[in-house]
Amino acid sequence: MSTVASTRNVVFDEQAFQRDDDRDDAFYYKVDRFVPHLDAEALRVVSSIIDALVTEDRPEVLDLMASWDSHLGDERRAERVVGLGLNRHELDANPALDELIVHDLNRDPTLPFADASFDVVLNTVSVDYLTRPFEVVAEVGRVLRPGGLFLVLFSNRFFPEKVVRVWREASGRERTMIVEEYLRSSERFGPSDNMLVHGRPRPEDDRYAFTGLPSDPIYAVWAERKGEKFGRRRQPPDFDPWFVRDPEELERRKRAAAETRECPYCGDRLRKWAVPQTPFTEWDQEHLYICFNDRCPFLLRGWHAMELQGNRGFSYRLMYNPGNERCMPIPIPSLTAFRESIIDEKTPAD
Numbered sequence: 001m002s003t004v005a006s007t008r009n010v011v012f013d014e015q016a017f018q019r020d021d022d023r024d025d026a027f028y029y030k031v032d033r034f035v036p037h038l039d040a041e042a043l044r045v046v047s048s049i050i051d052a053l054v055t056e057d058r059p060e061v062l063d064l065m066a067s068w069d070s071h072l073g074d075e076r077r078a079e080r081v082v083g084l085g086l087n088r089h090e091l092d093a094n095p096a097l098d099e100l101i102v103h104d105l106n107r108d109p110t111l112p113f114a115d116a117s118f119d120v121v122l123n124t125v126s127v128d129y130l131t132r133p134f135e136v137v138a139e140v141g142r143v144l145r146p147g148g149l150f151l152v153l154f155s156n157r158f159f160p161e162k163v164v165r166v167w168r169e170a171s172g173r174e175r176t177m178i179v180e181e182y183l184r185s186s187e188r189f190g191p192s193d194n195m196l197v198h199g200r201p202r203p204e205d206d207r208y209a210f211t212g213l214p215s216d217p218i219y220a221v222w223a224e225r226k227g228e229k230f231g232r233r234r235q236p237p238d239f240d241p242w243f244v245r246d247p248e249e250l251e252r253r254k255r256a257a258a259e260t261r262e263c264p265y266c267g268d269r270l271r272k273w274a275v276p277q278t279p280f281t282e283w284d285q286e287h288l289y290i291c292f293n294d295r296c297p298f299l300l301r302g303w304h305a306m307e308l309q310g311n312r313g314f315s316y317r318l319m320y321n322p323g324n325e326r327c328m329p330i331p332i333p334s335l336t337a338f339r340e341s342i343i344d345e346k347t348p349a350d
């Protein structure tokens with residue numbers, strides 16, 4: 001373990017970088033894993049972020065902890081791509097790589113490259129397996145050219161037995177802070193930036209589509225090596241097309257909810273819904289209107305929003321109250337909840 005880590009603070013304590021399976025990584029990664037580590041939509045997001053943030057012409061790229069896909073997109077812009085990982089068969093199958101190196105970073109965090117050899121270092125869905133991250137990040141700073149980019153991408157999926165404890169115990173936001181802390185520990189990097197993409201529809205043919213959960217969230221943290229060319233304009237892509245800024249469009253959507261019962265988020269018809277009558281709840285309406293589209297962005301983003309409030313496993317649907325002409329969220333524990341009270345299966349809104 002790094003001495004930096006052990007003296008640092010209570011987050012990076014003696015157990016922070018222990019794993020359930022602390023055996024040699026070479027043993028675990030001997031098994032070929034030609035599997036996608038994210039759903040297809042999340043993989044598209046990863047490629048778009050890389051594409052947008054790598055602004056260099058013909059960069060030399062190091063894919064750190066690489067496997068059979070470097071997510072560099074169809075259009076080849078890199079001058080040279082080097083992959084460093086643990087499974088030779090997976091690296092051999094990676095069409096993006098010009099060179100490959102099998103090297104265990106937990107045994108030896110020293111990168112086998114000269115100073116300032118790369119313009120870009122990528123690390124995709126792998127940072128959570130590093131037991132000596134501070135040393136590895138210092139090395140990344142060394143092998144990057146001044147102004148070069150270190151981009152770390154991750155999600156909420158991992159091989160649990162190989163992931164370090166501090167990561168497993170953290171939330172998504174805390175994981176972003178952990179990576180930022182790694183970057184801050186090396187004086188070679190300038191301030192880091194980060195983004196989260198979540199709430200996008202999971203592809204319909206995905207094996208987990210039946211859960212109704214959105215596409216895997218993608219977190220990105222990046223920083224540049226200080227020095228010449230530092231401060232390049234790196235603009236992350238905009239993944240928030242549902243966030244309406246235009247006041248006229250907002251007004252149009254409000255009217256559509258009131259007049260034609262359209263969901264302001266997805267445009268689907270809101271369904272007339274009988275308010276449950278119980279002795280304990282009083283509603284001023286007999287009927288309300290709810291968006292039951294399982295791919296509505298309001299619902300898809302709701303899983304994450306509810307989780308942040310401690311309500312894991314819940315989301316909400318959009319509900320429109322014609323009494324006060326207001327929209328509000330109605331929490332749901334599952335996609336089937338409340339469907340039994342839809343009363344207008346096939347008829348028009350009113």
Ligand SMILES: C[S@@+](CC[C@H](N)C(=O)[O-])C[C@H]1O[C@@H](n2cnc3c(N)ncnc32)[C@H](O)[C@@H]1O
Nearest residue numbers: 025065066067085086087104105106124126129
């Ligand atoms: C979840 S996979 C991600 C692979 C690839 N970056 C991608 O985006 O598909 C984790 C990768 O980290 C690599 N890895 C794990 N432990 C490592 C270590 N100690 N040293 C070097 N690479 C390691 C493995 O070879 C494996 O391919």
